Structures are given as C-alpha cells and as structure tokens.
Amino acid sequence: MSTDNLLFAKTHEWVKVEESDGAKIATVGISSHAIEALNDLVYLELPEVGKEVTAGESFGEIESVKAVSDIYAPVTGEVLEANTALPDNLDSLHEDAYDNGWIAKIKISDDSALSDLMDKAAYDKMCEEEG
C-alpha cells in the first residue's frame, strides 16, 4: 500500500478512509515509525467488533518487551472488523505495517476528528522533530 493517501494521528496511528454504501469506513493501523520505536512486540489487544469508539480514546493496546502502549482511536464510530490474524504474527508488522498490518475497520459516525489528522508529509516532519 502506498502511504501517500493515508492520514496520521499524533499518537502514531494511520488511517485510510474509503466510501462504502454511502458510509465512510476507516481502516486503522500503527505507523511503521511507531512499530520500529516499540521494537520487540509481544502482544496486541484488538478492539472488540461492535464496540463504539471515540476519537482520541484508547481502543486497544500493543505491548513490547519493555512497555505497553495504548492504541488510540483516530476516528469516532463503530468497530466493524478486527484483524484477528495479527496478534499471532506481530513480527510481520515490522515488514508490513500498512497492508496486512491493519488493526481494525471502523464505520465513521462523526468525521469531525478527521480534520485533526495529518498527511504523510506533516507526520514525517513531526517524527523527525521528535527524533
């Protein structure tokens, strides 16, 4: 997947928004920059299908050998699907954070949060400044 048309949250989640039957569906994952920073991944807790999530609130967690990080919902809506194959293949995230590395698909109920997301260039700049 090209990352050019993705949006990014300050908390390092990526979002791909697509239209389907008149609804906006956000596919969400974690940026490869964040995956590399986390290093040795050991556990991923997926959000539950059917759960209502709110932009900016934790809806899952990813654990590395040294720390646990929350995964924050970048959009508000209902979880339609979770990538159940991912928790058993966490190492694959290092090679592929964007195609098979998606975490959940969320049916957006309120797209106001989308305006808070960055494009790739802005996100790269933020990561660079963070060091």
Place this chain on the structure above:
Amino acid sequence: MSYLYNTPDDQAAMLTSIGVDSIEELFGTIPEDLRLKRDLNLPPQMGELELTQHLSALAAKNASPATHACFLGGGSYDHFVPAAVDALASRGEFYTSYTPYQPEVSQGNLQAMFEYQTLICDLTGMDLSNASLYDGGSALAEAVIMALNTGKRGEKVVVLGSVHPEYRQILQTYFIDLGIEIIEVACPDGIADLAQVEASIDASTNCVVVQSPNFFGGVEDVAAIAEIAHKSDAVVIQSFDPISLGLLKRPGDLGADIAVAEGHSLGSPMQYGGPYLGIMACNDQFVRRLPGRIVGQTEDRRGKRCWVLTLQTREQHIRREKATSNICTNQGLFALRASIYLSLLGPGGLKQAATLCTQKAHYAQQKLTEVDRLETVFGGSPFFKEFVLRDTQGNVDGLLAEAREAGFLGGVPLGQFFPEMEDCFLVCVTEKRTKTEIDALTRTFSLCHTGGSTIHA
C-alpha cells in the same frame, strides 16, 4: 526492627532541627478532634529479665497444637511439617534475602519460585501459576477481580454458600463500592444444589465461585458446576485444599478456569493464622491479567538457562490504571516451603497424607457420633478431612471448653458464622491425629455432660 530511643533530649533536637518549638506545633496541621491528646495506654517499661518472664508467662497461657491435640480446621490446618523444610528454608540465602527478584543477583531465589510455579501447575492441572499471593482468602478475591477484568462478560459474581464464610466476607469487602453484584447460593445441606446453582446463573454472570472441599469439608461436584457455568460463558473459580489433591481430581481436570488455595498446609505451621500462602493458578487465557509475580525461564546471552520475572507489563509499576492488582510481590518464603514440602513428599507422599486425613476423619466421625449428645449434620455427602457435628444439648461452647481443659482443641463453633448453627461445630482430622487421640476425644465428649472425670490426652 531495631529499638529506637526517643528521649526528651532526642525530641528537642529533632524539633529544633525542623524549626518548631513543640510537638503540639509540629502536629498543628492535624485537626484538634483527630488528635489523641493523651499518652498511649501502655504499661510502664520493664527490665529485660522481668520482660522475658512476663512474656513467657503470657505465652504459657496459649493453647496450641504444641500443647493440645488439635481438631481445628476451617481454613487453618495442623498438618505435619518435615524437619527438612525448616532446615532448608532457614538458610540465610533464602531467609534473609531482600527483594530477591533481580536476575543479576537472585538466580537461586528466582529458580526456587519457578520450581514452585511448576509444582503448583502439576498439582492443580492448570496452565500457569503466579509466584504466590498473600493468603487463600485474598487470593480468591484477586481471582474474582481477574475474571471481571478479562474478556467481555457481565458483572455478576455467583458464590456458593459453602465457600468459607470469611472468604465471602473478603469478597464483600473488596467489591462493596464497585457496583459488582454478589449472588450467594444457599447450601442448607452443606453441599451445593446443582439446580439452585443453575437457577442463579444467567447471561450477565461473570464468574462462579466454588470451594471444594468446601467449608464444611464436603466434596462438591465441581465438574457439574463447571459445566453449568460454562454454558453461560462464566468463569469457574475453585478454591481448593492443596493436601486434598493427593486424592481428589485436580481443579484443571474438573473444568476450573482459575484455582486458588490457602497453601500454608504445604510445609508451614498454623502460626496463629498467618502469615500464610495464597496459591493462584489459571488457564492461559488469563496470562496478561494474572496478579502478582511470574517467574519465567529463559537463556542468557551465552545460551545458559536462567530465570527472570516475566510478563511484567501486567503489573502496576508498569501501568497502574490497567493492572489487575496492586500486588507486586509474593510470599516467597512460604512458597519456598511449599516447594520443599511437595518435593519431599512427592505424589506418593501427598497421596498418603491425603489418604490418612480422609481415613482418620471418617473414623473420627464414626466414633464421635456414637457419643449420645452428638450427631452428624450433613450425612451422606462425601467429605475429605472435616465434618460438622451437632450438640443435641445445644451447649457447644461448654462442650469445647471442657474438651480444652482435658487437652483437646475439639472443633470450631459454627454459630459465629451461621446463626442457625449455634448448636454445631466443625471438626477437622489431619494425618497428625492418632487413633488414641480420637478415641480419647470421644470419651471426653461422652463424659462432658455426665459430670464424670475426663480422660486426658
């Protein structure tokens, strides 16, 4: 701890150093009505010799398994502790180690904890064990918290009435302000009624708490209870007696998802109720919610086997708000004693200890119910090492007081836990009790109401 002087001169020096004139001024921020404003109600100081004599005299008033034949149970048991347990556990490397968790300096301690976990997994038939908790009652509460925190289930907790009443009180204490509904299933027959258990479980039931052998000594049909609970997706928590597993099926084989126990029976004395050992083992699904410490085995960079604390992201020092528990330690010394005990006995020895308990308890029940004023209360259901007797003369306290005079701790009065059981008491018979003691207790009880002289143990 060391004895610290606190003379008026010391106090003056400390006050000067802080920059206040008096103790009153030091406590100025504490509201007046919360202050004691008098000396502590303590007797005056004594010299060492006088103090030693005073404390010896006080200690001599205690009745204990060392002075009496002990038939007390109800959560604390007079089991045999092999001398090797004390000899090994009191080695300085174990006995005086401080926070023995750092892999760089504590490989021996960590290995001992790892062996403990392995033994507990074997004993219970569960996937994993933590490095122990504080005692059987709080371990049960922690198990319920773990169930509530795992997966998406309801918030109702079903607890059988045959679970230790003090354990049920601990659950009430833990959950009093958390909006968790605790449903107690009455067990008037001293054993769970499966139809009642089924009726108390619904889609919002999070977990079902069963104790087997239960508080009255009865062996519950845990497999049937587990089957009922699992139909509603509820977690099954069994509080067990570790010694009983020498004879009875393991919690893991009966369908329990979490198994907890008071583990002091494994190599530690009754010691006035504690410190004790909380055993907790569970299935893999709880691995990221298990409270306390977990020791894991790994390899160092030279490929040598070694041990470390693992899965620490469960713990509150990593993420306080999501941790199951604020327990970040264990009962290392008692877990070690349990490991030594289980290693010394082995499966055969544990089976022997459990068999002796059962045989002697059944002999005692048969003998004691031959006493005119005593009758069995829950006849018919299988029991392990404890059983309930009713004093038909309704004077349990008097009966037990007379037995105590004659050298027996004869049982635990049940009226303190169950108002309708004022005339009942719980008798426990471990492998340490002898036929002679049981027969003598029988004679003592039978002479109690006739006013005849009692037989001393």
